[in-house]
Amino acid sequence: MLELGFKKYLCSVCAIPSCRSTDSEIDRSAASPKHPHFKIAAFQPARGICIFGVAADAAEEVPSSDMLISQGNNTPRKPRVLLAASGSVAAIKFGNLCHCFSDWAEVKAVATQASMHFIDKAALPKDVPLYTDEEEWLSWNKIGDNVLHIELRRWADVLVIAPLSANTLGKIAGGLCDNLLTCIVRAWDYSKPLFVAPAMNTFMWTNPFTERHLMLMDELGISLIPPVSKRLACGDYGNGAMAEPSLIYSTIRIFFESRGPRVAGSNNS
Numbered sequence: 001m002l003e004l005g006f007k008k009y010l011c012s013v014c015a016i017p018s019c020r021s022t023d024s025e026i027d028r029s030a031a032s033p034k035h036p037h038f039k040i041a042a043f044q045p046a047r048g049i050c051i052f053g054v055a056a057d058a059a060e061e062v063p064s065s066d067m068l069i070s071q072g073n074n075t076p077r078k079p080r081v082l083l084a085a086s087g088s089v090a091a092i093k094f095g096n097l098c099h100c101f102s103d104w105a106e107v108k109a110v111a112t113q114a115s116m117h118f119i120d121k122a123a124l125p126k127d128v129p130l131y132t133d134e135e136e137w138l139s140w141n142k143i144g145d146n147v148l149h150i151e152l153r154r155w156a157d158v159l160v161i162a163p164l165s166a167n168t169l170g171k172i173a174g175g176l177c178d179n180l181l182t183c184i185v186r187a188w189d190y191s192k193p194l195f196v197a198p199a200m201n202t203f204m205w206t207n208p209f210t211e212r213h214l215m216l217m218d219e220l221g222i223s224l225i226p227p228v229s230k231r232l233a234c235g236d237y238g239n240g241a242m243a244e245p246s247l248i249y250s251t252i253r254i255f256f257e258s259r260g261p262r263v264a265g266s267n268n269s
């Protein structure tokens with residue numbers, strides 16, 4: 001019998017090659033009454049990691065009601081979603097990802113320098129501001145000026161890094177913070193959700209570092225939206241492709257719907 005803690009995300013059994021979870025090990029009896037596809041997956045640190053995310057068949061089950069968060073003054077507002085891209089070729093889908101969220105949420109975007117090789121700025125929704133390392137430094141001149149990574153960390157209700165490159169994964173796991181994105185993560189308030197959707201060549205994905213880094217991220221409370229197997233941009237076939245933007249969107253939206261409205265502004269330290 002498996003011991004251990006339980007987490008309220010569905011185990012998608014299983015994106016990481018070294019994870020030996022099987023479907024039968026998932027506690028199906030513990031499905032959430034509100035969202036039956038949200039099941040509670042056993043986490044087995046002793047046996048390697050278990051992946052948390054929403055199953056592909058949940059992608060079409062986006063709740064129909066709009067989600068409004070009430071502020072301290074009781075004025076409802078949309079969720080504030082901070083979308084970030086790092087330097088995986090899957091960043092070509094970043095514009096599409098921003099469009100998926102832009103009706104439902106207030107969206108701000110962050111991009112690493114490497115990801116800008118793949119992002120077409122013109123494809124981003126007009127009302128989504130894009131922040132890079134350049135804005136981080138240009139917006140600060142003297143003591144007393146706002147520091148962009150702290151402002152964005154304070155603003156967001158959720159951070160979604162999609163795609164997450166192998167490099168940024170390693171940096172987050174090691175606590176490094178040498179650009180706008182990793183500074184936001186290093187300053188992150190873990191009472192707020194942080195999701196990542198890795199995307200990399202299958203040789204990078206199956207490298208032993210990946211599992212080590214993902215285990216550290218799991219300890220931090222970061223949720224994984226697992227990559228999928230398909231023909232990758234480099235021509236190789238295998239696991240490592242980023243989950244589709246529609247699945248990433250529905251994962252976040254279902255997460256918000258399942259926990260209900262929250263009062264915003266109470267934890268802005």
Ligand SMILES: Cc1cc2nc3c(=O)[nH]c(=O)nc-3n(C[C@H](O)[C@H](O)[C@H](O)COP(=O)(O)O)c2cc1C
Nearest residue numbers: 086087088089112114115165166167168199200201
């Ligand atoms: C054409 C090209 C495609 C790349 N695709 C990926 C990828 O899919 N996933 C990945 O993790 N790294 C990929 N890389 C390597 C990253 O861009 C590189 O590690 C970079 O330093 C990542 O920086 P960042 O994590 O700060 O965004 C690619 C590099 C090139 C030149």
